[in-house]
Amino acid sequence: MTQRHTISVLVENRPGVLAKIAGLFSARGFNIDSLAVGETEVSDVSRMTIVVRGDDRVLEQVEKQLNKLPDVIKVSDFVGKEYVERDLVLIRVDANKSTRSEIIEIVDIFRAKIVDVARDSLIIEMTGDEEKIQALIKLLKVYGIREMVRTGIVAMARGKKD
Amino acid sequence: MKMKGAKALIECLKKEGVEVIFGIPGGAVLPIFDYLYDDKDIRFILSRHEQGAGHMADGYARATGKVGVCIATSGPGATNLTTAIATAFMDSVPIVAITGQVMTTLVGNDAFQEADTTGITRPITKYNVLITKPEELIYEVKKAFYLAKAGRPGPVLIDIPVDIQRSEVDFKYPDKIDVRGYKPKYEGHPKQIQKAAEAISRSKRPIIYYGGGVIISGAYKELRELVRITEIPVTSTLMGLGAIEYDNPYYLGMLGMHGTVYSNRAIQNSDLIIAIGARFDDRVTGRLDKFAPHAKVIHIDIDPSSISKNVPVDIPIVGDCKNVLREINKLLKKKEYISLIPKKDRKEWWRRINEWKKEFPLKYKNDNKLRPQYIVERISELTKGEAIITTEVGQNQMWAAQFYKYKYPRQFLTSGGLGTMGYGLPSAIGAKVGRPEKVVIDIAGDGSIQMNIQELATATCNKIKVIVAVLNNSFLGMVRQWQELFFGKKYSAVWLQQRKKEYGECKKPEVDKRCGIVPDLVKIAESYGWEGIRVTRKDEVDSAIKKALSSKNSVLIDFWIEEEENVFPMVPAGRALDEMLCDLG
C-alpha cells in the first residue's frame, strides 16, 4: 500500500552530500514530495527531512540505500511514531476592496499572518502541518492564488510523555 | 612531519601497503608523479588508456583480495576512468581511484581540463570526495582505503586539486578510523542463524545458491564445509565460480541465463533456497514472478539493501558470509539438527537432480570443426585448471565460465554486473602483477579485445606476461546470437569485417570469407611486441596453447572459430528459469 512517509536523515555537513542524497532518489526511481535541509545542534551534522511516497518495499529500500551511504549517519522514518511536522508557506493571493476583509478573516481563523500588502494582492504566511496548509490553500484558491512557495516539511519526534 | 600534499599522499599509500599503482599522468597530477619518480617502494605501471588502468587495478584487486589503486589526471583522464569505476562498483571490487583536479580557486570556472569528477562518479562509487582543504587530505585517504574494503567493498574516488598537492601538510597517519555513517554488521544475528539452521535441516528439496560475496568474504572453506556436512546441491553465479571446485560431487555448475539445465531446474523445484553472498540478479532469476515458486528463502549478505530487493526473503541474515556460515555449520553438526533431516525426501531430491543431469548434460558438438568450447576445454586441460582466467564480454565470457574447470576462488575474473567489453586484457595484466606466479589468460572475443587493445603495449613494456586467447568469430557474437534467436536472423551491425563485395577478389581462398580480415590480430600482436599465433584448425589447438604457455613473451592466439556458434543452454530474457533453450544441433 502506498503511503506518505516523513523520514529524517542525519548527514555529514559537507559539500556534495545533498547531491548524493538527491541523486540516490533519482537513480533508484524514488519520488520525493519535499526535501528540507538545515543545520542541527551539532555543527558538522545536517538534518534532511524528506517526504517520500511508496509501499513498504520501496520504503525499505529507501532506508537501506540511504544507510549505505557513508555520509549518512542516521535514518529514521516517522511513520507510526508520535511526531510533530511543520511546513511554512507563503501565498500571494489576489485581494481587492471587496475581498480583502474576507481574506483577513480566513487568515485570522488559521492564525496565519499577512506579511505584505499591495494594492491588489496580499502575501500570507502560515506554518502548519500538511492538512492545515491544504485547507488554507483550498479556501484561498477562490480568490486567486498567484504565487506560492513552501519550505518543505520539517519534523521532530515528540518527547516521552510519562 | 611537514611535507607537500603529493608526498603525503604517497606516504599514505605506503602505510596502506600499496605496492603498485596503474595510471597515466597529466597536468593536474604532476606533483604526485614528481614524487613517484623518486619513490623506490611503489611500482608504477603506465597504461595506454585510463580505462585500462582502472581495470588493471580491478584485476589486481580481484586476484589478490587487496585494494587496487589507479590514478588519472583531471577532465578527460577522470572521465576515461569512469567505465572501469562502474565495472568495479557493480562487482563490489575495492579500488581507490585518485584523480587530479584543477586548482581549488578555479573549480567551477570551466577551467582547462576541468570536469565535475565527483559529480560524474557519484552514482558509480561507494564513496567519493573532492578535497577542498590540505588538512583533509590524509584523513580522506585513510577513509578511502577503509571504505573500499569494509562491509561490501567497492570503488572509492579521491579528487585532489593540484594546489592541494603542492601545499604543505602535517603528515600524521591515523592508525584507526571511525566513520560514523558506516558501520557494517559482520556477525549474523544468533536467532536468525538458528532459524536458518533449522530450516536447512527440515527442508526436503534444498539448494545452495551462492555468489561473489563468498569469494569477497573469503568464505569458500566454510561454504565447502557446509556442502560437505549437509550434502545439499550447490550452484554458483557467474561471480562465484571457483569457490566450489568444479568436481565437487554436490556441485551443479552455474545457474541462470547460461547455467546448466539441472541447476536451474533444481532452483525452480526447490523448497528452500539458501542464498549466500548473491543478489538475485535478473540474469540469475529469469522471470521474477515465476522464480522458484515453492521455495522459502534464506539470504545471507553483508549488504542489507541486497536482501528482499528482488525476491522476498523469509530468513534474512545480515552479516559477513564467513562468520555466518561458521556459526551455521556449528549448529548443523549437532545431533538435534541432524535428527530433523527428512532423509528419504533428500534422497528422492538427489535422484531427480541426477536424472536431470543425465538427461541434460552440459555439452557441445565436438566434431572436426574448430569450436570455442573445445578450445576452452583444452586451455583448462593444458593449464591443469591452475590458471587465472579473465574474460571479455559476450559468448567468450560464457564459454569461459562453462568449460574451464575452476578450482579456486579469485581464479575467474569477469565483468559480471556491468558486462564491460574490454575488461579482460587490462584485468589480466593487473592480475598477473598481483599474482606473478600464476599463468594468466584472457579468454576474449574479437570485438571486445579491440576495446582496450592498446594495453598490449603495457604488458610488453612492463614485462608482464599474459596470454590472450581470442575466440574470433568475426561477429559481435552474443548480439548476433540474440538476433539469430529472437530477431529472425537479421544480423544488424554485428559483422566485424569488410563486406565481401567491397573487399573484392579473395586472395586466400583457403580462409575464404575472412580474407582481408580487419584487423589482422597476429600482426597487431607482433607490432606490440607480442607473439601472435593463428589457429584455424582443431588439430592446431594444443600446440598453440603449449607454445603460448612455454614462451617468455606475452602471446595472443587468434582462434578462427565457427562463426555462428551459439551459447547453450539459454534462458531467453523474460522467461522462467526452467524454460531453457538447448542446442538443437
Ligand SMILES: Cc1ncc(C[n+]2csc(CCOP(=O)(O)OP(=O)(O)O)c2C)c(N)n1
Ligand atoms: C562496452 C560495451 N559495449 C557494448 C556491449 C554490448 N555487447 C554485449 S556482448 C557484445 C558482443 C561481444 O562481441 P565479441 O567481443 O566479439 O565477443 P563474442 O560474443 O563474439 O564472443 C556486445 C556488443 C557491451 N557489453 N559492452
